[in-house]
Amino acid sequence: MRIVIADDAVLLRAGLERLLTESGHQVVAAVGDASALLAAVSHHQPDLAIVDVRMPPTFTDEGVHAASLIRDQDPDVALVVLSQYVEERYASDLIADSPRALGYVLKDRVADVEDFLRIVDTVGSGGTWLDPEVVQQIFIRSRRRRVLETLTTREREVLELMAQGRSNRAIADALFVSPGSVEKHISSLLTKLDLPPVDGENRRVMAVLRFLESEEK
Known part of the structure; x- marks a missing residue:
């Protein structure tokens, strides 16, 4: 697959690029902020984009907004969203748009190379992969809403x-x-x-x- 990586952490970005390249993928761009991500996706038309939730300048939800824009403007681009913590609200928002070709992964899981590469292949093939911890939190939040009803x-x-x-x-x-x-x-x-x-x-x-x-x- 042709892949774009967006993460402000230089070491993680370089590590992902090497991992994916050695696995036979082509990393067409590796950038550090949301604006550069959107430009890279528009220019290279990749098969998949790996996006960090929090990026400059505010380190809040720039990555999520960029992912949503990509989904709207380039729906054929698969998305793997990386998050340092369980932030089920962001996952829920992305799923609401469309669960197809979408992955939401905690960064700790990247350390399991084989597992992460399987996730990339699954999402790149049009599948959905949500981190089990995120699924659990979505379930808990959903249950609380049902109780309030x-x-x-x-x-x-x-x-x-x-x-x-x-x-x-x-x-x-x-x-x-x-x-x-x-x-x-x-x-x-x-x-x-x-x-x-x-x-x-x-x-x-x-x-x-x-x-x-x-x-x-």
């Missing part, structure tokens, strides 16, 4: 007000119900969210975090 309309209203930092009394005033009613709704939603009955304030914080996670999607 079991809340009643009133329980979700209470949770939204909790997310705004309001006390039980303030929530009661906002919803025109009694404080006792609010306590019952909070107890019910905490049970549905499967939050253990330990420190009450910690349970409230965890409930709010799960609500905010769902809103990100």
